């Protein structure tokens with residue numbers, strides 16, 4: 001919707017009829033033109049022509065994908081020559097934790113079944129995910145539906161993109177997530193971001209020094225400050241990792 005508001009001709013795809021109905025309602029109510037399709041990406045992408053300038057995929061999508069080699073191959077195929085694939089995801093390390101405890105495998109597409117289902121992370125994130133105004137809905141929501149997730153590490157993701165023939169242009173790692181409070185003890189930062197508490201980070205940096213590092217590792221001094229405390233850095237948050245398909249040679 002944001003891209004459509006900027007003038008892009010947008011097609012949004014999701015397997016969930018509920019999600020698509022919500023997107024359509026939002027488009028009608030705001031008058032922002034965008035098309036939405038209920039489909040499984042694995043079925044829909046092979047039916048498309050290579051007609052897209054940009055493929056954009058954000059937070060919380062990759063963990064549902066059982067085969068990222070097939071996914072990125074299909075995404076690369078629908079791009080026009082010179083088109084770009086832009087992604088912004090939770091860091092795979094962050095996805096290893098549950099309630100602050102190391103719980104899940106890191107990589108290889110390990111299948112993770114979550115018996116307790118997806119929690120109400122939108123409510124937990126308050127105004128960060130509802131900037132136009134948070135309205136409290138159901139309290140104490142418990143999801144009865146188990147989840148099937150897949151753990152993809154950084155090399156899995158970058159490798160799948162490269163094997164799909166995409167050219168790596170930009171990869172960035174951020175010390176916060178935009179909008180979503182994925183762990184209960186994350187602290188809200190300016191700009192609707194959530195980051196680990198500075199105190200916890202300070203402890204881990206001190207532990208690193210006690211373990212014999214004479215100097216903090218490059219960048220670690222920045223990690224020990226409250227995240228994004230410098231408003232001059234905020235523009236960096238909107239530079240997601242980007243891949244592009246090389247121009248096709250005829």
Ligand SMILES: C[S@@+](CC[C@H](N)C(=O)[O-])C[C@H]1O[C@@H](n2cnc3c(N)ncnc32)[C@H](O)[C@@H]1O
Pocket residue numbers: 013014015016019039040041042057058059060061064065
């Ligand atoms: C956490 S949400 C991501 C939301 C996304 N960042 C956005 O802003 O719309 C994950 C979405 O992926 C969708 N999904 C999961 N597997 C899918 C698939 N195979 N094909 C299409 N959509 C899928 C789910 O229905 C869900 O709406």
